[in-house]
Amino acid sequence: MKLNSPLQVYKYLPQINCAECGDATCMAFAAHLIDRSKKLDDCPPILKDEYKKKYTELQTLLAPEIREITIGTGEHARRIGGDDVLYRHQLTFFDPTAFAYDVWDTMPEAELVERINKITNFRKFYVGKFLRVDMVAVRCVSGDALKFAGAVKKASETTKLPLILCSFDPAALKAALEVVKDKNPLIYAATEKNWGEVAELALNYKVPVVLFSPDLDKLKSLALTFREMGIKDLVLDPGTYPQGKKLKETFERFIMLRRAGIKEGQKDIAYPIMAVPLNAWLVYKDAVTASYWETVLSSVFTVRYGDIMILHSLEPYAMLPEVHIRDTIYTDPRTPVKVAPGVNEVGSPTKDSPVIVTTNFALTYYTVESDLSSNKINCYLAAVDTDGIGVEAAVAGGQLTAAKIKDTFQKANFDFKDKTSHGTLILPGLAARLQGDVEDVTGLRVMIGPPDSGRIPGWMEKNWPPKPK
Amino acid sequence: MTKKIKLSELGSLFGGIDVQALEGVKIEGDVEIDLGQLGMNPQMAYALGHETAQLALHLMNISRILGYPVDQMLGAAPAKPARLSKLIESRFSVGKIEEWKTPIQEVVLGATSSDGGTRKSTITLGGETALPYYFDGPMPHRNHITMDVFDMPINMAKAVKSNYEDVINSPAEWAKKVVRDFGADMVTIHLISTDPNIKDTSPAEAAKTVEEVLQAVDVPIVIGGSGNPEKDPAVLEKAAEVAEGERCLLASASLNLDYARIAEAAKKHNHVVLSWTQLEINAQKELNRKLMKQCGVARENIIMDPTTAALGYGLDYAYTNMERIRLAGLSGDMELNFPMSSGTTNAWGAREAWMVSSPLKEDSDWGPREYRGPIWEIITGLTLSLAGNDLFMMMHPTAVQVLKEITQTLYGGKESEPVNIDNWVAAVI
Ligand code: B12
Ligand code: SF4
Numbered sequence: 001m002k003l004n005s006p007l008q009v010y011k012y013l014p015q016i017n018c019a020e021c022g023d024a025t026c027m028a029f030a031a032h033l034i035d036r037s038k039k040l041d042d043c044p045p046i047l048k049d050e051y052k053k054k055y056t057e058l059q060t061l062l063a064p065e066i067r068e069i070t071i072g073t074g075e076h077a078r079r080i081g082g083d084d085v086l087y088r089h090q091l092t093f094f095d096p097t098a099f100a101y102d103v104w105d106t107m108p109e110a111e112l113v114e115r116i117n118k119i120t121n122f123r124k125f126y127v128g129k130f131l132r133v134d135m136v137a138v139r140c141v142s143g144d145a146l147k148f149a150g151a152v153k154k155a156s157e158t159t160k161l162p163l164i165l166c167s168f169d170p171a172a173l174k175a176a177l178e179v180v181k182d183k184n185p186l187i188y189a190a191t192e193k194n195w196g197e198v199a200e201l202a203l204n205y206k207v208p209v210v211l212f213s214p215d216l217d218k219l220k221s222l223a224l225t226f227r228e229m230g231i232k233d234l235v236l237d238p239g240t241y242p243q244g245k246k247l248k249e250t251f252e253r254f255i256m257l258r259r260a261g262i263k264e265g266q267k268d269i270a271y272p273i274m275a276v277p278l279n280a281w282l283v284y285k286d287a288v289t290a291s292y293w294e295t296v297l298s299s300v301f302t303v304r305y306g307d308i309m310i311l312h313s314l315e316p317y318a319m320l321p322e323v324h325i326r327d328t329i330y331t332d333p334r335t336p337v338k339v340a341p342g343v344n345e346v347g348s349p350t351k352d353s354p355v356i357v358t359t360n361f362a363l364t365y366y367t368v369e370s371d372l373s374s375n376k377i378n379c380y381l382a383a384v385d386t387d388g389i390g391v392e393a394a395v396a397g398g399q400l401t402a403a404k405i406k407d408t409f410q411k412a413n414f415d416f417k418d419k420t421s422h423g424t425l426i427l428p429g430l431a432a433r434l435q436g437d438v439e440d441v442t443g444l445r446v447m448i449g450p451p452d453s454g455r456i457p458g459w460m461e462k463n464w465p466p467k468p469k
Numbered sequence: 470m471t472k473k474i475k476l477s478e479l480g481s482l483f484g485g486i487d488v489q490a491l492e493g494v495k496i497e498g499d500v501e502i503d504l505g506q507l508g509m510n511p512q513m514a515y516a517l518g519h520e521t522a523q524l525a526l527h528l529m530n531i532s533r534i535l536g537y538p539v540d541q542m543l544g545a546a547p548a549k550p551a552r553l554s555k556l557i558e559s560r561f562s563v564g565k566i567e568e569w570k571t572p573i574q575e576v577v578l579g580a581t582s583s584d585g586g587t588r589k590s591t592i593t594l595g596g597e598t599a600l601p602y603y604f605d606g607p608m609p610h611r612n613h614i615t616m617d618v619f620d621m622p623i624n625m626a627k628a629v630k631s632n633y634e635d636v637i638n639s640p641a642e643w644a645k646k647v648v649r650d651f652g653a654d655m656v657t658i659h660l661i662s663t664d665p666n667i668k669d670t671s672p673a674e675a676a677k678t679v680e681e682v683l684q685a686v687d688v689p690i691v692i693g694g695s696g697n698p699e700k701d702p703a704v705l706e707k708a709a710e711v712a713e714g715e716r717c718l719l720a721s722a723s724l725n726l727d728y729a730r731i732a733e734a735a736k737k738h739n740h741v742v743l744s745w746t747q748l749e750i751n752a753q754k755e756l757n758r759k760l761m762k763q764c765g766v767a768r769e770n771i772i773m774d775p776t777t778a779a780l781g782y783g784l785d786y787a788y789t790n791m792e793r794i795r796l797a798g799l800s801g802d803m804e805l806n807f808p809m810s811s812g813t814t815n816a817w818g819a820r821e822a823w824m825v826s827s828p829l830k831e832d833s834d835w836g837p838r839e840y841r842g843p844i845w846e847i848i849t850g851l852t853l854s855l856a857g858n859d860l861f862m863m864m865h866p867t868a869v870q871v872l873k874e875i876t877q878t879l880y881g882g883k884e885s886e887p888v889n890i891d892n893w894v895a896a897v898i
Contacts, residue, residue: 087796089789089792121833123833139896141894168894199553214890221556224557225556228551228557229551243878243888244883244886245883245884245885248878252604259563259566283888292844299851303788316836317836324780325848328781328784329788331785333785454828
């Protein structure tokens with residue numbers, strides 16, 4: 001974005017401190033616009049007619065360096081691009097890389113449906129949410145426009161995920177667009193050869209479009225030309241070569257494009273970038289080798305500036321690392337992910353149920369919580385406020401202490417005499433050294449659980465209920 | 470102030486001006502297009518080929534580019550944009566990063582007979598002048614991999630263990646195997662049995678294992694303690710002594726043990742110190758400073774381990790910590806411009822790497838774990854390689870092979886048959 005201090009933003013705001021945005025002052029709101037935790041539309045007064053000009057100006061000035069575009073419609077619509085920095089610690093990255101997995105028009109229909117369902121339903125629990133994948137890319141392999149349109153139709157009936165329509169033949173793209181024109185699909189791709197007709201389609205159907213050329217001069221020409229024709233929702237595919245020196249050059253093209261867009265403010269090429277790790281399959285036929293290499297390519301371009309990518313392997317050993325590396329890179333480094341401290345019920349605990357202590361680091365809390373609930377262990381689970389630090393680091397850093405543990409139960413009005421028949425609490429194995437302290441401070445019996453919460457069920461079999469004193 | 474632009478003025482205003490040349494022009498005040506004289510909307514006029522109307526359209530497009538809400542002002546459907554029949558010619562170019570002026574320190578591991586050691590060859594780390602694999606400046610040395618060997622049998626994930634069952638009781642055989650069969654550039658001997666809570670092996674006894682490993686292989690080696698801060702200094706001192714002159718990497722000096730003893734041992738017997746901190750850039754600066762200023766370790770004898778957390782278990786911290794360290798080093802922070810090493814094996818601590826299946830039934834199937842483990846190690850290492858890591862401590866042979874392949878490809882050291890990707894869309898896979 002073009003502004004970098006709250007004061008600069010403040011000049012455009014109504015300056016009436018009405019607090020309707022949820023911030024006490026316009027200046028505080030300005031700071032949130034700068035760190036992008038709020039949107040301009042959160043300020044009702046500026047939407048009024050009298051501020052129209054300032055609104056429009058500010059909107060332009062606040063726009064991210066890399067154009068943000070939307071693919072698909074409704075709740076599954078996905079935004080890509082939107083970045084303002086080259087390194088995540090400088091702010092954070094926005095709009096996680098969209099993962100599209102392919103189907104093709106020569107597949108038997110039943111297989112196509114099965115594959116799409118697999119893509120749509122993929123999920124991996126992590127820190128209180130499910131990691132998922134985003135889109136389906138339909139490839140025209142048959143060369144037959146009608147066949148392609150048929151596959152696209154089936155795909156759109158099978159999933160609500162956004163679609164990417166892939167063909168270099170404008171006639172095929174047109175046939176497919178006719179079928180899904182109200183679904184805002186991304187079309188792939190305009191090249192040096194077909195660009196005139198593809199541009200026509202992008203204009204007529206008002207859909208985002210990918211420009212493909214490994215030659216960055218040509219890619220920029222295409223982008224300029226499309227922009228001049230009024231097509232703004234562009235994605236750049238600088239070509240993903242799967243091997244050797246050409247792969248190194250691919251990597252360099254990604255860096256060049258993003259550096260030009262963000263560091264040098266070259267608006268002409270400041271669009272989301274597409275990678276095609278699927279190209280690993282052009283060189284490796286063996287499924288394990290190809291899946292591994294595809295995952296490697298996907299990771300390289302998740303770390304370095306890919307905003308959207310097309311993938312093939314649905315093997316879990318490919319998809320799990322892919323969604324995790326994306327989460328790693330796009331997690332907001334400004335805020336440790338934490339849950340609200342307190343004493344929570346897992347299942348329906350009774351007086352005989354265990355009371356378990358953990359930290360409020362989201363990764364720790366949800367890991368422990370899911371280990372307990374999926375094993376049907378009814379219990380109380382206390383999330384101690386460790387500023388969002390995990391067990392071992394919090395013990396080392398002094399955020400997990402006997403006093404903090406006592407405090408957590410007190411604040412929750414959790415009286416062990418009332419709520420339990422055993423007056424016992426269980427500490428994580430990695431917090432064993434707090435045992436004596438906690439006994440002294442709380443007067444409770446303290447048991448030490450295993451180091452990994454995944455082992456709690458086995459540990460319970462041996463150690464619970466506690467033997468009477 | 471509202472400024473009316475009359476169509477009659479348009480010709481003189483924009484005639485002959487190239488659209489591109491208008492970029493960056495800021496029009497102050499409201500722009501209003503007075504269409505009164507024309508008596509029809511611009512789209513229709515365009516269709517009729519009216520010359521002035523074409524000019525109006527041009528202006529509208531320009532205004533739109535500049536962010537003016539012309540469409541609302543017209544109250545009409547958006548104009549039909551001009552179709553172009555030719556691509557607009559253009560050249561792409563981008564500059565290099567000026568701030569990267571300070572190269573990363575070069576550090577040599579291992580010593581050949583001409584330098585007072587017995588290694589067949591040496592390995593040089595560092596020397597980068599840009600982020601890894603960037604075009605801004607040369608990356609003189611590729612990444613290297615050192616494989617873990619333990620001085621006693623330890624718990625390992627099943628997929629890892631199956632590779633070492635035949636050598637698990639002999640560090641020397643184990644070391645030979647990783648070099649001969651798995652392409653290790655170096656070997657790390659972890660003296661974990663010295664931990665008082667494990668076997669409390671004496672430093673002298675442990676040093677014998679180091680000698681055996683040095684005899685078994687001719688690559689440079691890393692000597693690791695047990696991680697026990699009380700015991701490690703004595704263990705590493707003795708090991709350094711028997712490995713005199715070999716330029717081993719001593720792992721590690723850290724702030725929670727007597728780092729000065731380790732620094733002293735390295736200086737006395739010609740080794741390199743691994744400066745290990747736990748995910749904290751300022752702690753890393755502090756320890757490096759102490760090693761240099763207080764202990765007198767030369768710059769060419771320091772490598773850093775800023776700590777590796779596994780994919781899904783803190784890799785976000787580890788990645789950003791390394792990237793910040795490398796950027797600071799390249800930009801002139803002389804307390805941070807050292808090569809980096811990663812305990813990539815930590816990846817095996819992630820559940821996804823070793824558990825048979827997901828503990829949650831809501832998850833999609835996790836598939837066979839023998840494929841999940843190695844890729845977890847690969848992606849953990851690969852991510853850190855992009856942040857600037859030079860040396861990887863690893864365990865699984867497949868992980869080693871794939872990580873080498875990708876890091877050497879990005880380094881520019883891999884040739885391959887050209888692959889035509891022009892019609893990947895229609896590929897039959
Ligand atoms: C990521 C990380 C950090 C991150 C912390 C991120 C965060 N929000 O927590 C940062 C960079 C901030 C960090 C800082 C530090 N860290 Co740190 N860090 C790690 C790392 C790499 C991973 C920890 C992690 O997230 N694990 C995953 C979570 C889910 O694990 P968990 O919370 O322990 O939960 C598990 C178990 O405890 C158990 N469990 C949890 N609750 C319960 C409850 C019951 C009843 C039971 C039975 C089990 C159970 O099950 C959970 C799932 O397995 C580890 C090394 C490693 N690879 O393990 C070092 C590590 C924990 N850090 C360490 C240290 C020393 C520090 C610092 C003190 C370093 C320093 N000098 O600055 C600081 C302290 C910061 C502070 N407290 O303010 C040491 C701790 C050594 C020790 N044993 O004392 C470790 C082990 C590294 C090492 N080998 O030296 N660290
Ligand atoms: S709602 Fe708008 S005007 Fe009111 S305080 Fe917030 S920023 Fe200021």
